[in-house]
Amino acid sequence: xxxAMTATQPLEAILEELEQAEGxxxxxxxxxxxxxxxxxxxxxxxxxxSAGDQYGCGTxxxxxxxRYLELNYLRVDPVIIGCFQRFHPVDWKRLDWSSKAxxxxxxxxxxxxxxxxxxxxxxxxxxxxxxxxxxxxxxxDAHWAExxxxxxxxxxxxxHYFNEKALDFEPExxxxxxQALSPREIDAMTLLAMGYSRAQVADTLSISxxxxxxxxxxARFKLGAMNTTHAVARAMSRGLIVV
Amino acid sequence: xxxAMTATQPLEAILEELEQAEGxxxxxxxxxxxxxxxxxxxxxxxxxxSAGDQYGCGTxxxxxxxRYLELNYLRVDPVIIGCFQRFHPVDWKRLDWSSKAxxxxxxxxxxxxxxxxxxxxxxxxxxxxxxxxxxxxxxxDAHWAExxxxxxxxxxxxxHYFNEKALDFEPExxxxxxQALSPREIDAMTLLAMGYSRAQVADTLSISxxxxxxxxxxARFKLGAMNTTHAVARAMSRGLIVV
DNA sequence: TTTCTACTCCCCAGAAATAGTGAGGGTCGA
DNA sequence: TCGACCCTCACTATTTCTGGGGAGTAGAAA
Numbered sequence: 001x002x003x004a005m006t007a008t009q010p011l012e013a014i015l016e017e018l019e020q021a022e023g024x025x026x027x028x029x030x031x032x033x034x035x036x037x038x039x040x041x042x043x044x045x046x047x048x049x050s051a052g053d054q055y056g057c058g059t060x061x062x063x064x065x066x067r068y069l070e071l072n073y074l075r076v077d078p079v080i081i082g083c084f085q086r087f088h089p090v091d092w093k094r095l096d097w098s099s100k101a102x103x104x105x106x107x108x109x110x111x112x113x114x115x116x117x118x119x120x121x122x123x124x125x126x127x128x129x130x131x132x133x134x135x136x137x138x139x140x141d142a143h144w145a146e147x148x149x150x151x152x153x154x155x156x157x158x159x160h161y162f163n164e165k166a167l168d169f170e171p172e173x174x175x176x177x178x179q180a181l182s183p184r185e186i187d188a189m190t191l192l193a194m195g196y197s198r199a200q201v202a203d204t205l206s207i208s209x210x211x212x213x214x215x216x217x218x219a220r221f222k223l224g225a226m227n228t229t230h231a232v233a234r235a236m237s238r239g240l241i242v243v
Numbered sequence: 244x245x246x247a248m249t250a251t252q253p254l255e256a257i258l259e260e261l262e263q264a265e266g267x268x269x270x271x272x273x274x275x276x277x278x279x280x281x282x283x284x285x286x287x288x289x290x291x292x293s294a295g296d297q298y299g300c301g302t303x304x305x306x307x308x309x310r311y312l313e314l315n316y317l318r319v320d321p322v323i324i325g326c327f328q329r330f331h332p333v334d335w336k337r338l339d340w341s342s343k344a345x346x347x348x349x350x351x352x353x354x355x356x357x358x359x360x361x362x363x364x365x366x367x368x369x370x371x372x373x374x375x376x377x378x379x380x381x382x383x384d385a386h387w388a389e390x391x392x393x394x395x396x397x398x399x400x401x402x403h404y405f406n407e408k409a410l411d412f413e414p415e416x417x418x419x420x421x422q423a424l425s426p427r428e429i430d431a432m433t434l435l436a437m438g439y440s441r442a443q444v445a446d447t448l449s450i451s452x453x454x455x456x457x458x459x460x461x462a463r464f465k466l467g468a469m470n471t472t473h474a475v476a477r478a479m480s481r482g483l484i485v486v
Numbered sequence: 487t488t489t490c491t492a493c494t495c496c497c498c499a500g501a502a503a504t505a506g507t508g509a510g511g512g513t514c515g516a
Numbered sequence: 517t518c519g520a521c522c523c524t525c526a527c528t529a530t531t532t533c534t535g536g537g538g539a540g541t542a543g544a545a546a
Contacts, residue, residue: 015396084482087368087410100545124367125330128485153258156403157396167330180342182522186318195473198503211524213504218522227532228503229472230438236479237486239328242291242317242373343514425492441532454494456534461492470502471533 014154018161027165028057034158035059038151040137041115045162047131048080055166058134064112076101083122083132089156091148092118093141117144121159125167127237133159181240185219188212189235190242192228257397261404270408271300277401278302281394283380284358288405290374291323298413301377307355319344326365326375332399334391335361336384360387364402368410371480376402424483428462431455432478435471436486 014037018030031043046056067073074080082095097103110116118136125131135155137144148155181189184205191201198216202209216228223238225231235241257280261273274286289299310316317323325338340346353359361379368374378398380387391398424432427448434444441459445452459471466481468474478484 085369087372088407122369124482126328128479128482129330130482153400157400160399160403164331183318183344184523190318192472193476195469195476197470197501207523208525210526214524217504226438227440229435229475232472232476233436233438233479233486236476239324242323242327427493450493451495453496457494460534 014158015161018158018165021165023169024055024057027162030162031058034135038135040135040147041113042134042136044134044136045131045159045166046134047129047166048074048084055170056131061113064109064114067108067112073105076105078102078105079118079120079132079134083120084130086122089119089121089152089159091144092120092136115139117141119144119148119155121155123159123163125163126239129167131163131166133162179222181219181222181235182215185215185222186235186241188215189219189232189240192216193232193236193241257401258404261401261408264408266412267298267300270405270412273405274301277378281378283378283390284356285377285379287377287379288374288402288409289377290372290409291317291327292373298409299374304356307352307357310351310355316348319348321345321348322361322363322375322377326363327373329365332362332364332395332402334387335363335379358382360384362387362391362398364398366402366406368406369482371482372410374406374409376405424462424465424478425458428458428465429478429484431458432462432475433484433486435459436475436479436484 014030014034017033018027021027021030027045031045034043035041042059044056044058044060046058068077078095078097079092083090097106115136115138117139118134120132120134123131123133133155137147139147187205188201191204192198196204198209198212202212205212216231219235220226220228220231223231223234225234232241257273257277260276261270264270264273270288274288277286278284285302287299287301287303289301292298311320321338321340321342322335326333340349358379358381360382361377363375363377366374366376376398380390382390430448431444434447435441439447441452441455445455448455459474462478463469463471463474466474466477468477475484479486
């Protein structure tokens with residue numbers, strides 16, 4: 001199976017198809033196409049969210065997908081936990097499967113058709129957006145290592161394109177435009193986000209604490225925030241300050 | 244110049260070189276190699292951070308690099324601000340240059356050898372790590388559009404590889420993943436980031452304000468934060484909470 | 487079993503932030 | 517020239533946070 005793979009010319013065609021994809025259904029179709037193209041068991045793209053698995057597509061069975069959500073495997077899955085801390089794409093073998101919950105999860109997964117080998121690419125967008133692009137298969141370690149080595153770059157690019165599309169479909173994810181902050185307000189928000197107290201910020205900016213307070217209040221007003229912490233949080237999530 | 248570019252066979256060689264790169268000097272050499280290879284004015288990879296531009300490499304002049312740091316252009320640069328809110332790689336023309344500070348920045352940049360055209364790829368790692376990979380050049384819009392279209396995929400991959408290397412070289416940059424927050428701590432931080440006061444948060448979570456305080460304090464401790472605002476800011480920038 | 491972590495509750499005093507109003511001078515664009 | 521916005525400074529009373537203690541439960545891990 002794996003050895004029959006053609007490493008030539010796949011990327012272009014697949015990326016073209018991805019670029020044409022419309023809506024979640026388009027992405028779903030792309031995962032199926034990739035699965036067939038690469039002749040592997042599964043291809044999955046999914047958005048990982050504090051609220052759970054609200055968005056994604058892939059070739060897993062509905063049974064497994066539902067089970068994953070119901071049993072809240074999100075909090076147990078070593079793939080999620082491990083990828084969340086990494087930048088590099090990662091082979092599942094390198095993750096930490098030592099806990100009892102993780103082992104139980106794995107055997108349950110395999111029972112539901114998930115391959116024993118896997119490779120996942122973490123992807124991050126603005127505002128803490130986090131998603132995974134995963135391929136998995138059933139085969140031995142040597143074949144899998146060879147296959148992932150061969151297609152590593154393709155998978156990174158494909159993951160990137162999947163996420164681009166997913167973000168396009170979810171425009172409400174992009175931070176809303178708000179009134180810009182003045183330079184002094186940005187200074188104030190930035191220093192506050194760095195943990196300085198008002199007194200320290202005022203001192204750092206060489207202004208009186210009274211003046212500083214005016215900036216904080218006007219920033220709060222512009223951002224529609226109820227208190228300083230809220231204002232800083234909004235400024236950060238809108239990309240107005242970088243901390 | 245641009246038309247003399249060879250689009251064939253570059254990616255492999257360049258990525259090979261990148262994979263061999265050792266230390267920041269290796270990345271620096273890679274930017275230079277890329278600049279020559281693509282025959283463009285500049286190639287830059289840099290990490291964006293509250294503390295400023297402490298880590299990066301590229302082909303800008305030292306004069307400009309220092310000026311950028313001294314004048315704290317980090318807080319003004321529309322490339323930073325724009326890319327921070329995006330996932331897609333972005334042409335500089337599509338950014339918001341309308342503010343006075345932004346226009347002043349741009350003309351200053353061009354005076355110091357930065358090209359009038361630019362293309363930047365935002366890259367994000369764990370714990371809120373954020374970096375940019377930028378190429379820029381002096382030419383007209385049509386040529387630039389053609390060139391970026393041609394090399395878009397390569398640039399995404401190169402950006403990815405740069406960041407992999409940079410993270411490998413700077414393990415201490417991502418240490419503070421230390422302890423994850425407990426579920427209750429995440430609840431507390433999230434609600435605080437949404438602007439709730441302690442009383443409101445306690446009420447929402449149906450716990451006493453005293454208990455809430457314990458969570459806030461332990462979260463603050465885990466995050467190494469000096470106050471609540473700081474803790475929320477860190478939790479956000481490390482992607483522990485999403486608001 | 488023991489240890490560890492998470493979760494819950496309590497008191498108090500001092501430090502810090504907030505609300506409400508005000509005022510003057512500067513720059514910039516219409 | 518005039519409005520709009522930015523930067524700077526001031527007072528008082530009230531609310532909210534913070535830092536220092538201590539203590540018991542339950543569940544999971546070693």
